[in-house]
Amino acid sequence: MLLGYLYKLRPNQEQSAKIDSWLDLLRSTYNWSLADRINSYHQSFIQGEYCDLRSKAVASPLTCCIVKGGATGEPWKDNGKKRSVCEMQMTSLPELKKARPWYKEIDSTVLQQNLKRLEVAYKNFFSSNRKFPKFKNCSTFRSFTYTVGVKLKGNKIYLPKLGWIKYYNSRPLPDGFKIKSVTVRKKSDGYYVSIRIEDVSVPSFPIKPVEEIKTVIGLDMGLGKLIYCSDNSAINNPKFATNPKTKRLQRIIQRRVSRKKKRSNNRKKAQKKLSLFQHKIAQKREAYQWQAAQKIVNSSDAIAVEDLKISNMVKRCKPKYDKEKGRFLKNGQSAKRALNRLILDASWYSLIQKIEYLAAKSGKIVLKVNPKHTSQECSKCHHIDSSNRKGEKFLCVRCGHVDDANFQACLNIKNKAINQYQLKIKKRTFSQKKCELIKVGRDLPEPKQLNLFQTSTSELTGGKRRKHSARNGKQNVPGNLGKQLNLFEQENNYRASDTL
Ligand SMILES: [Zn+2]
Incomplete structure (x- = not known):
């Protein structure tokens, strides 16, 4: 069974700056790979001696592979089989790191998952009614994914090449589950991490007999x-x-x-x-x-x-268009x-x-x-x-x-x-x-105030009860301990949602 758990991260300044720069770099590779796919698709329609419409370079049958759905990278595997477009783009990642050394800072599985994300977008376009993948800007590209190397300990999570990052451990992960993938996501109020966990022994959709x-x-x-x-x-x-x-x-x-x-x-x-x-x-x-x-x-x-x-x-x-009057109705x-x-x-x-x-x-x-x-x-x-x-x-x-x-x-x-x-x-x-x-x-009423030291005020003051206006501030009044949650009432009302 696959389950998803979401936590809020507490990165320090250095870590959050690093996440931001990763997002920028990953976005540029994503956009480049998308453009690469589109270009190589268009190449298959070009007739004549050009191999690229934009550069108008002369085509040579040895150097350019004119295939529908091609991409930059090695098209052939060692065993003679053909690579898929996503795999072809993955083979060009080491060259990318050579040419632009700052890409070495990013974990290699993150770079690969980034290309797989494009692959998923393509598959969705062809199989279901989704739209064609778009070029991303900094407000639409806000996450990256790890598949291996993530560790959890107490209220800290280890993300490869980012180090140990604190997070709000708001609920415990169930036992016996393996971490499948971890996605770091930037939102307007900070950074979040969503952990996908799987237990093969638990069937994903246990269907009850009729x-x-x-x-x-x-x-x-x-x-x-x-x-x-x-x-x-x-x-x-x-x-x-x-x-x-x-x-x-x-x-x-x-x-x-x-x-x-x-x-x-x-x-x-x-x-x-x-x-x-x-x-x-x-x-x-x-x-x-x-x-x-x-x-x-x-x-x-x-x-x-x-x-x-x-x-x-x-x-x-x-x-609705009115042809006689030439205007819309x-x-x-x-x-x-x-x-x-x-x-x-x-x-x-x-x-x-x-x-x-x-x-x-x-x-x-x-x-x-x-x-x-x-x-x-x-x-x-x-x-x-x-x-x-x-x-x-x-x-x-x-x-x-x-x-x-x-x-x-x-x-x-x-x-x-x-x-x-x-x-x-x-x-x-x-x-x-x-x-x-x-x-x-x-919709539920707010939990009532719990009086920890419950002695009736009339006993202490001899029947006289002081009246407090809200302006005086309730916290300064003796015997009134500010706003406290009623622990026992909460058990009945709210716990129902916590047992999930
Ligand atoms: Zn009827």
């Missing part, structure tokens, strides 16, 4: 509430980036950036503040989603979700823009990913169903009609069944999963009326 599944929960992703569950509970949608307060703040900070002179130090400072602000929003969302996902995974044996294509949902509307994009932002802020895809990860960890299954007609079908008589649903209300045109539209969708998803995977569970056709809100993270 007979053992006793409970299934159907989930419908929404915007009013983040998740609607088929057991009539729901999870709030805090709208981390799109609530009015955050939007206003972001606008202010963004404006501060745009009013500064370009390329000035003040602009850089303002930009850093903006990126920190955005990073904080992302972190809040991540934390909330992990806790929500854990609560859902804990609730039943199997989880049924829609197989959503979110990139299609946030596509732009097609432009309104196509509803400005109204859709706000909806798109809400959808992207909810980030359902990463939420489903987290549910899948946690489910795999605790031996549960995620069942994916086709999202077609899940919100239009009547769960009682299975009549499908787009007029069944009116906003939040569901009213079946044929049988008159009335329900909440969102919970109706959950039930449909659950029943679809039961049919599709042939589970032996009773289906329910209507939802219980009352909606129950599952409280997660910030």
Whole structure:
């Protein structure tokens, strides 16, 4: 089983400067290799006596190999077999180090992994619908990967050629796992290290036999509430980036950036503040989603979700063109823009990913169903009609069944999963009326103050109790020990998320 653990690094000044310079050097090799691949691809189309379009050098059959998907480097292995493009580029790394000795500072596996990253980007382009790999700049190229030589000891991690670096050991790694790869990543608030660990003895996706599944929960992703569950509970949608307060703040900070002179130090400072602000929003969302996902995974044996294509949902509307008047008509994009932002802020895809990860960890299954007609079908008589649903209300045109539209969708998803995977569970056709809100993270009340020395103040002062205004500062008042976490209450409320 493959697991990922993320820690924050605490490099000293020398180390962080080194990481920065590595990132610069690696980025330039990445961009050079990408250009090399593109050039050698174009060479295969050149007819005539040129071997390179740009330099217009004369072609010689001995020196240049005109092959589709070629690259600089040795094309043949010792045993007579042909190298792949990535391997060909790897053979040119020693020459790179000779010509530019400062590349010797970088660990050799990091340099190789950098080229493999390009290979993965190429493979994704040809196999799935990903875009063609882009040239990177310093804001899009922020990580590098080790595969060997990394050691861990206490709160220190050994990265080859960077040395021992301290890190915040926020959670222990499980026993029996081997380190597969380690990625160092620069973010706006510092450096992070993500460790991928593997245990071959643990199967990656332990699939429960169908007979053992006793409970299934159907989930419908929404915007009013983040998740609607088929057991009539729901999870709030805090709208981390799109609530009015955050939007206003972001606008202010963004404006501060745009009013500064370009390329000035003040602009850089303002930009850093903006990126920190955005990073904080992302972190809040991540934390909330992990806790929500854990609560859902804990609730039943199997989880049924829609197989959503979110990139299609946030596509732009097609432009409408009026040929007679020669201008564009309104196509509803400005109204859709706000909806798109809400959808992207909810980030359902990463939420489903987290549910899948946690489910795999605790031996549960995620069942994916086709999202077609899940919100239009009547769960009682299975009549499908787009007029069944009116906003939040569901009213079946044929049988008159009335329900909440969102919970109706959950039930449909659950029943679809039961049919599709042939589970032996009773289906329910209507939802219980009352909606129950599952409280997660910030929805929970703040832990109460724990009085370590609990003697009632009336005993000490003889019945008289002093009144303190907040302005006086609570910490200076005797008997009031500032803000303390309630250790015992926390055990019940928060520990649930820590047991993952
Ligand atoms: Zn009906």
